[in-house]
Amino acid sequence: MEKFYTINELALMTGLTTRTLRNYLQMNVLTGEKVNGAWQFTEEDISEFLANPSVQPSIQAKKNAVVFDFLADRKKKTNEICFVLDVNVSAEEAEEISGFFCEKINQLGGNSRIRFSFERNGESVRVMLTGEEIQVKQLLEEYYQK
Numbered sequence: 001m002e003k004f005y006t007i008n009e010l011a012l013m014t015g016l017t018t019r020t021l022r023n024y025l026q027m028n029v030l031t032g033e034k035v036n037g038a039w040q041f042t043e044e045d046i047s048e049f050l051a052n053p054s055v056q057p058s059i060q061a062k063k064n065a066v067v068f069d070f071l072a073d074r075k076k077k078t079n080e081i082c083f084v085l086d087v088n089v090s091a092e093e094a095e096e097i098s099g100f101f102c103e104k105i106n107q108l109g110g111n112s113r114i115r116f117s118f119e120r121n122g123e124s125v126r127v128m129l130t131g132e133e134i135q136v137k138q139l140l141e142e143y144y145q146k
Contacts, residue, residue: 014062015115029049067082084128114135116128
């Protein structure tokens with residue numbers, strides 16, 4: 001069964017706002033299907049979007065900002081973690097990794113300050129997480145126990 005991603009999950013993966021993604025939908029740069037009033041995107045929709053040369057610079061800037069913002073903030077009020085994971089996996093495994101983190105972060109809801117970035121380049125996947133130490137640690141424990 002094919003996995004579908006929501007606009008919120010796509011925003012998590014790219015670092016772009018849902019507003020920006022809706023603009024890309026209006027410009028036909030991003031394609032998806034609206035089901036019961038909610039946008040859904042296949043892995044193919046997302047791959048085509050991420051490969052588009054007109055959006056790559058903004059997505060890359062947002063992804064890099066996850067780490068840069070973490071490093072620039074020297075007055076954190078809580079303990080925080082910045083985690084970068086590079087793995088070589090199949091397309092199917094990449095989809096599972098992305099789905100896992102999107103689902104878990106969405107379950108945390110509005111109380112979460114976790115920033116997530118997911119990048120796939122051929123057989124290589126990069127996952128970046130930043131946020132409160134307890135939440136990031138919990139996510140990583142769940143990931144490594146699966």
